[in-house]
Amino acid sequence: MTAIDPTAHLTAEQIEELGRELDAIRDEVIAGRGEKDAAYIRKVIGAQRKLELASRAVLLFSMFPPAWVIGTAGLSVAKIMDNMEIGHNILHGQWDWMRDPKIHSTTWEWDHVSPADQWKHSHNELHHTYTNVVGKDNDLGYGIMRVDEDQKWHPFHLGQPLWNFINACFFEYGIAAYDLELGKNLHKRRRKNPEFRARAKAVGRKIRKQVLKDYVIHPLLSGPSFLPTLAATFTANLVRNVWSHSVIMCGHFPEGVQVFERRSIRGETRGQWYLRQMMGSANISGSKAMHFMTGNLSHQIEHHLFPDLPSNRYAEVAVKVRALFEKYELEYVTGPLPKQVFSAWRKVFRLSLPNKKEPVVKTPEREKELVAA
Amino acid sequence: MTSTALRSRAWKLLEMVTTPLLPSDYLDLVSPLRAGADLRGRIEAVHPETGDAATIVIRPGRGWRGHTAGQYVRIGVDVDGVRLWRAYSLTSPTDRPDGRVTITVKAIPDGKVSNHLVRRARPGTLIQLDQATGDFVLPRAKPAKVLYLTAGSGITPVMGMLRDTEFDDVVMVHCAPRPQDVIFRGELHDLVADGKLRLTEVHTDTDGVLDIARLDALVPDWAERETWACGPAGLLDAAEKHWSDHGVPERLHTERFRPTIVAAGDGGGEVTFSTTGTTVDADGATPLLDVGEAAGVLMPSGCRMGICFGCVSPLKAGAVRDLRTGEITEAEPGVLIQTCVSAAAGPCDIER
Numbered sequence A: 001m002t003a004i005d006p007t008a009h010l011t012a013e014q015i016e017e018l019g020r021e022l023d024a025i026r027d028e029v030i031a032g033r034g035e036k037d038a039a040y041i042r043k044v045i046g047a048q049r050k051l052e053l054a055s056r057a058v059l060l061f062s063m064f065p066p067a068w069v070i071g072t073a074g075l076s077v078a079k080i081m082d083n084m085e086i087g088h089n090i091l092h093g094q095w096d097w098m099r100d101p102k103i104h105s106t107t108w109e110w111d112h113v114s115p116a117d118q119w120k121h122s123h124n125e126l127h128h129t130y131t132n133v134v135g136k137d138n139d140l141g142y143g144i145m146r147v148d149e150d151q152k153w154h155p156f157h158l159g160q161p162l163w164n165f166i167n168a169c170f171f172e173y174g175i176a177a178y179d180l181e182l183g184k185n186l187h188k189r190r191r192k193n194p195e196f197r198a199r200a201k202a203v204g205r206k207i208r209k210q211v212l213k214d215y216v217i218h219p220l221l222s223g224p225s226f227l228p229t230l231a232a233t234f235t236a237n238l239v240r241n242v243w244s245h246s247v248i249m250c251g252h253f254p255e256g257v258q259v260f261e262r263r264s265i266r267g268e269t270r271g272q273w274y275l276r277q278m279m280g281s282a283n284i285s286g287s288k289a290m291h292f293m294t295g296n297l298s299h300q301i302e303h304h305l306f307p308d309l310p311s312n313r314y315a316e317v318a319v320k321v322r323a324l325f326e327k328y329e330l331e332y333v334t335g336p337l338p339k340q341v342f343s344a345w346r347k348v349f350r351l352s353l354p355n356k357k358e359p360v361v362k363t364p365e366r367e368k369e370l371v372a373a
Numbered sequence B: 001m002t003s004t005a006l007r008s009r010a011w012k013l014l015e016m017v018t019t020p021l022l023p024s025d026y027l028d029l030v031s032p033l034r035a036g037a038d039l040r041g042r043i044e045a046v047h048p049e050t051g052d053a054a055t056i057v058i059r060p061g062r063g064w065r066g067h068t069a070g071q072y073v074r075i076g077v078d079v080d081g082v083r084l085w086r087a088y089s090l091t092s093p094t095d096r097p098d099g100r101v102t103i104t105v106k107a108i109p110d111g112k113v114s115n116h117l118v119r120r121a122r123p124g125t126l127i128q129l130d131q132a133t134g135d136f137v138l139p140r141a142k143p144a145k146v147l148y149l150t151a152g153s154g155i156t157p158v159m160g161m162l163r164d165t166e167f168d169d170v171v172m173v174h175c176a177p178r179p180q181d182v183i184f185r186g187e188l189h190d191l192v193a194d195g196k197l198r199l200t201e202v203h204t205d206t207d208g209v210l211d212i213a214r215l216d217a218l219v220p221d222w223a224e225r226e227t228w229a230c231g232p233a234g235l236l237d238a239a240e241k242h243w244s245d246h247g248v249p250e251r252l253h254t255e256r257f258r259p260t261i262v263a264a265g266d267g268g269g270e271v272t273f274s275t276t277g278t279t280v281d282a283d284g285a286t287p288l289l290d291v292g293e294a295a296g297v298l299m300p301s302g303c304r305m306g307i308c309f310g311c312v313s314p315l316k317a318g319a320v321r322d323l324r325t326g327e328i329t330e331a332e333p334g335v336l337i338q339t340c341v342s343a344a345a346g347p348c349d350i351e352r
């Protein structure tokens, strides 16, 4: 919705051609999926389990500071692996093709307070289908923030740097609330809706289990190390939350990412859908370890184009995707993590204040939509 | 408190420790064959039998309940990263001292699993197992006179029986293209030499396909014998007709491998939604999600464009085509398809 459309130079035929070229990239990876990929995800899952087990074992002795540090670091990494490279990607169906019922989007459950099936609905379905469409994609500011100039300013937004910080610390709870669409559903009438109540109950159950495990059972098992273990698990959850929040902010918030209006996706073709994903996402550059720890969401652009391709293939896909960006003269938004995080935060701060200037283009119909959004 | 109750309490507690995973997810890391685990097996050796057949020695997990000679087992093998399930007859005797079992696999042209097992399977590989099953077995009372009528890999369940039970009077008619294609040929000839078996080999490359009428000449007393037949459908159809034409159908026991052949085509087909009992005709271009909804079946869905996996449903029978890639998926246990981007490729059954 920026005043200058960065895709204006493309003709309709070019956009469809772009779509076909992207389809070809996808088909090639699908045809080449095999034993190596399966071995990869099994290895990652095995490593995560061993790391978590070892870290928890070390934390049994967390009254000794070195044990606390090692155990907490290990557990933080294990939790990040569980949520990012493993959970997020399995729940996208990236590994369903293996037909292994234990590594499947329909059976997987993750170390997170949002039950997998609810998250799949809000994330896979709403966010990935309506990427960056104001009023349709709730990921745009999670319904509590203003992340685009064209969103209406409200004094409530003054506090958004604070909301964003709190959300980062308790991100998994934020996600659970967001999957429940709490904001919308807390209205008196909606609260009684049986479907909402069932989902809220499921979240409650999941929270209970997670909290019991992290803050009661494992500390109790540590006996005299009860309190240090409690502090360690809290820290690991905090680290995981802040980390995933940062990675996810980098996916759609940095400067240069485009936001779309509702009517722009009416009758969208495959090529236009692809183009919207390309313009609505941003990458993080960095080392292999970096890509791994972000669950390959550092390849957010590739992930949004092909959400169901195995994550270990995004790096090779990225080379081809980037070439297409160049060919069609589009901006490939990417940068190192600190730069992207900074850029996203700056936007959060900037948009907590009203716009300096009114947006240039304005039509009555568009006004209405923005208000509705 | 009884010990089982105590154990289930302890297990519940352990589940709280490992949530959201299960204790077994961790135990599987160290001991996948333990009692109580999902049934699995480990391939310990692969012995070539002929140019295109091999015997696979499997150490089953502790939950294995044993088998009866003539039964088969379903195994799940990862081929190119994809888990595929097939059934194979057990060829080992039921009382093997080391507790191992064997299957003998013949590589069929384009057979993904059979070629993988015969040519690429390596000792140490874990496979998934079901318990042995099937009623192609001997009766409790040993029959006085037995006839085995087999062709190709149809010999495998019979070999399981021969290794298990000694008969007083047993005849075998076995068909294979050439002598070197006869699986277990050495062992069969040893039995013949010991006087424990009368064997007629039919080499179809030179003799042509066995004409069932020739049985009168090969085994004149065939009608008096309890007969077990296993082989391609053509042979079994002919045998069934022959036995009932002569009024002795109860003497014949048959085993069919591949009971249904999936007919995958371009033109769509009859789609059954088996849970709701709805059947409709579908063309080859309409997503099954739309087909189901148009027929009033409540179908799960989400993005309707193949990205959210909110519509996956079990494919119980038949074949579907992925509308994006043209790829055909055939029904197998555990196969789920995205109904929003799949169309009928021939008759199929969706569990909805």
Ligand code: FES
Pocket (backbone or CB within 6 Å): B301, B302, B303, B304, B305, B306, B307, B308, B309, B310, B311, B312, B338, B339, B340, B341
């Ligand atoms: S409805 Fe989203 S993948 Fe089928």
